[in-house]
Amino acid sequence: MKFCGMTNLEDVFYSLDLGVDFIGFVFYKKSPRFIKPQEVKNILKQLPKDTKSVGVFIEENENEIISIMDYCGLKYAQVYNDLNIQSTIRAYRIKDTLPDKVYDGLILLDSLTAQVGGSAQKFDWSILEDFCAIDRAFIAGGVSLDNIEAIAKHKPYGVDLVSSLESFPGKKDPVKMKNFIDKLRSTK
Numbered sequence: 604m605k606f607c608g609m610t611n612l613e614d615v616f617y618s619l620d621l622g623v624d625f626i627g628f629v630f631y632k633k634s635p636r637f638i639k640p641q642e643v644k645n646i647l648k649q650l651p652k653d654t655k656s657v658g659v660f661i662e663e664n665e666n667e668i669i670s671i672m673d674y675c676g677l678k679y680a681q682v683y684n685d686l687n688i689q690s691t692i693r694a695y696r697i698k699d700t701l702p703d704k705v706y707d708g709l710i711l712l713d714s715l716t717a718q719v720g721g722s723a724q725k726f727d728w729s730i731l732e733d734f735c736a737i738d739r740a741f742i743a744g745g746v747s748l749d750n751i752e753a754i755a756k757h758k759p760y761g762v763d764l765v766s767s768l769e770s771f772p773g774k775k776d777p778v779k780m781k782n783f784i785d786k787l788r789s790t791k
């Protein structure tokens with residue numbers, strides 16, 4: 604499970620307490636969850652060394668991504684193009700069909716909407732039936748307490764969510780986080 608769009612230490616600590624596996628930080632300046640590399644570095648140095656931290660990169664090139672990851676101490680880069688970077692989560696934006704060929708490692712499927720990411724919009728999950736890479740795919744886009752059972756049926760590697768956990772963009776609601784985790788655990 605991945606909780607993304609972290610902007611503060613309190614939300615990160617609580618996510619880890621709840622047992623969230625991947626913690627995401629958005630470096631896209633147009634996002635309301637944008638966080639500066641310096642703040643991410645400061646947060647990460649206060650976390651256990653094995654925390655699976657993820658930087659979300661939209662506009663940066665390979666060298667810029669590697670430089671920010673090294674500076675912050677990030678473990679994974681979530682990227683939206685084929686890039687030659689180790690430890691990526693390759694994100695694909697889905698309208699109504701899945702890509703014919705997908706990257707070898709972890710992948711992420713989010714809905715294609717006017718804004719990139721954090722849209723709270725789901726794609727048609729019925730297309731996941733028989734998807735050959737479901738066991739290494741995070742499903743994102745509008746995942747919430749109300750639809751976790753529908754997505755769990757497809758047995759993805761994980762789910763990734765932002766909007767449904769927030770009290771406002773950039774700030775997580777602890778009650779929503781806890782309720783989601785409780786529902787997810789009772790669904791498995």
Ligand SMILES: O=C(O)c1ccccc1N[C@@H]1O[C@H](COP(=O)(O)O)[C@@H](O)[C@H]1O
Nearest residue numbers: 607634720721723743744745764765766
């Ligand atoms: O969260 C953002 O603002 C964001 C901005 C740019 C790229 C990705 C972003 N987050 C990703 O959005 C989806 C989930 O969004 P939601 O649950 O539908 O709100 C997930 O992949 C995040 O990593």
